[in-house]
Amino acid sequence: MTTLVNRPAIDQWPDLGQVPSGPRAAVSAYVARRLFEAGVSRLSVSVHLEGRTLGRGGPEMTVHRPDEFFRRLGRGALIGFGESYLTDAWDSPDLGAFLTVLAAELPRLVPDVLQRLRALAVRRPPKHERSTRANSRRNIAHHYDLSNELFEQFLDAGLSYSSALFEGSELTRGELSGMSAPEQGADLAAAQARKIDRLLDRTRVGPGTTVLEIGTGWGELAIRAARRGAVVHTITLSTEQRDLAERRIATEGLADRVTVQLLDYRALPPETTYDVVLSVEMIEAVGYDFWTSYFQILDTVTAPGGRIGIQAITMPHERMLATRRTYTWINKYIFPGGFLPSVEAIKDITRRHTSLHVAEELSFGSHYAETLRQWDDRFLSARDAVLRLGFDDTFVRMWHFYLEYSRAGFASGYLDVNQLVLTRTGPR
Numbered sequence: 565m566t567t568l569v570n571r572p573a574i575d576q577w578p579d580l581g582q583v584p585s586g587p588r589a590a591v592s593a594y595v596a597r598r599l600f601e602a603g604v605s606r607l608s609v610s611v612h613l614e615g616r617t618l619g620r621g622g623p624e625m626t627v628h629r630p631d632e633f634f635r636r637l638g639r640g641a642l643i644g645f646g647e648s649y650l651t652d653a654w655d656s657p658d659l660g661a662f663l664t665v666l667a668a669e670l671p672r673l674v675p676d677v678l679q680r681l682r683a684l685a686v687r688r689p690p691k692h693e694r695s696t697r698a699n700s701r702r703n704i705a706h707h708y709d710l711s712n713e714l715f716e717q718f719l720d721a722g723l724s725y726s727s728a729l730f731e732g733s734e735l736t737r738g739e740l741s742g743m744s745a746p747e748q749g750a751d752l753a754a755a756q757a758r759k760i761d762r763l764l765d766r767t768r769v770g771p772g773t774t775v776l777e778i779g780t781g782w783g784e785l786a787i788r789a790a791r792r793g794a795v796v797h798t799i800t801l802s803t804e805q806r807d808l809a810e811r812r813i814a815t816e817g818l819a820d821r822v823t824v825q826l827l828d829y830r831a832l833p834p835e836t837t838y839d840v841v842l843s844v845e846m847i848e849a850v851g852y853d854f855w856t857s858y859f860q861i862l863d864t865v866t867a868p869g870g871r872i873g874i875q876a877i878t879m880p881h882e883r884m885l886a887t888r889r890t891y892t893w894i895n896k897y898i899f900p901g902g903f904l905p906s907v908e909a910i911k912d913i914t915r916r917h918t919s920l921h922v923a924e925e926l927s928f929g930s931h932y933a934e935t936l937r938q939w940d941d942r943f944l945s946a947r948d949a950v951l952r953l954g955f956d957d958t959f960v961r962m963w964h965f966y967l968e969y970s971r972a973g974f975a976s977g978y979l980d981v982n983q984l985v986l987t988r989t990g991p992r
Contacts, residue, residue, distance in 0.1 A: 577958055580651050583632045584639040592638025593631070600637065609665050623662035629653040643687070646893035649965050650958055659965065660937065663972035670978060687891040693900040695851035697828050701801045703901040704849065708802035712782070713953055717946035718939045720753040723782035723808075726845040726875060727932035727981045728755030729762060743928040752938050755931070759875070759983075760785050760844075766924060766985050767840045767873040769794050776838040776865060778829050779846030783809030783822075789842075790821040797838070799827040829861060837867040844875040845981075852888045852903045856917050859910075862986075863918040872920065872986040874910075877932075879979055881906035898966050907982055914986065924985035929974045932981045936971035943967060 584592075601618060604611045608622035614630055627633050633653040636644035648654055656662040692699060719725055730746030746755070763785075769775060771793030777786055780800035786809070789796050800806050806824050813822045841862055850858045862872055879887075884906040895902060907925065914920040943950070947960055973979035 577650070580647055580958065584635045584644075589635050589639055593634040594638070596638035597630075597634045600634070603669075607665055607669055609662060623656065623658050623665055625654055625656045625662050627654045643891070643893045643896055646897070646965060646969070650961055652961075660940070660968040660971050660975070663969055664975045667972040667978045668976035688889055689891045689895060689901070693895065695849060695854055695901040697830055699901065700828060700849070703899075704801040705803070706900050707898060709804040711953055712804050712808050714950060714955070715782070717949055718942035720756050722753060722756055722784040724756035724760070724784050725781055727759065727877075727928065728752055728935045729759035729928055730755040730931050730934060731758070732931075743926065743931060745930040746934045748934060748937070750934065752935070755935070756784070757788070760788050762926075763842060763844070763873045763875065763983055764789055764792065766983070767842065767871040769840055769842075773840055774838045774867075776832075776841045778841070778843040778862075779849075780805055780809050780824055781844070783812045783824070785842060785844060786822045786824070787813060787816055787818060790816075790818040794821070794840075796822045797825065798822065799825050799829065799832070801826065801828060829858065832861060832865055834861075834864045837865055837870070839867055839870050841866050841870070841872045843873075845877060847874060847876045848902050848904055849899065851901055852905075855905060855909065856913050859914050859918050859920060863914075863920055863988075866920075866988070868988065870988070874984045874986065875981065876907075876910070876984065877904050877979060877981050878907050878910075879904045881908040883978075884909060894966070894969070897962055904979070907980075907984070910984065919988050920986045921989040922984050923987045924983075926983040927980055928983075929977065929980035932979070933971050933974040936967050936974065940964060940967040940971065 601613075604618050604625075605620075607619050609619040610621055610624045611618040612624065612626040614627075632651065633648045636648040636651075636653065638644070640647060693703060695703060715723060715725065720728075729743070730750045732744040732746055769789050769792055773789075773792075773794040775786075775789050775794045775796045777789075777796060777798035780786065780798040780802075782805055783798070786796045786798045790813075798809070800809070803826065806826050810819075810824050813819055813824065843862075847855070847858065866872055884904065888903065907922075911922050914922065943963060944960075950960055951957070970979075974981070
């Protein structure tokens, strides 16, 4: 059984208990109302507000407590939007569908003149959440050390917590490639195995290959690499994940091939190199300020002729630049210190600061939308089990919002996920 001693408090949500008040909150609420009503009136949604229905028809939203909703929205912007959902100031019978419409239009919901002033209005990420060596372990624990049993409620049997790759035709267009959309309800476990096996195939992991994995998860990639005959060193900052990964690896009889270590990637010894370096959806936790050093370390620990395989959640480059100093609802409640790169940023950093080159790309954002849809269905079905683990109803609502908020990003095309293979362009 997992220990819950270090789990963040889940029975107190101080920012949810007090609605913003005072003259500034009143003025902000007035402005937020005007912008919200004008924005949703142009969208294919149905927003029920004070006896009126706004929008052109589509997924529904009902505002139960308008004063609270607009005060939170006015003072907290998108953070307030999410917090007002957690307090049930608004609701939606199909949350993912409603959020997908908003995500598709997000860059255009606020007038251009106000977009240019966003730097004056949005909150900056707090210094104590920057992904420094001093902060990173606490950031990781906030999410990944909640409870192994929690994640077991909604992940597949292999406990893969990243986008699956469902069956579909792989489309290649020169350097770029993508996948056709998956069928709803496709086999999740098989798709997660396909995702891992493709990354192992493209980086040529086989008998005798030395592999470094940055971000262990619960050990599934390390296990599948070791089954191919590879020798794997996998590192993590999550004690919960390390403990369960070690147990799973031992049960598979692979402890002689896989070493799991609680270690920050910045503490890797530069004199030790590997044939292959793999990292699945870990770069999102690195932080904008540390991307250059991250790829320089990957460059250093990859042996001559080696290959690097990365799976990364990405966003369009322009949106990345516009939001790189923004504190979000996801940062506050789910992933402190996290930020998503663009593929362009990865290419630019590796080109200018390393000897690495992005040789292959596979984009499959629609597959993440289906992955998240299945996770959320499983999570909601396991509500009673989640409550028995000691979590509260607010937490359940929070994670439902997180999973559907994320799904909307991929379903709308606002977010993408990519498998990237990097190779060296010159000597070390």
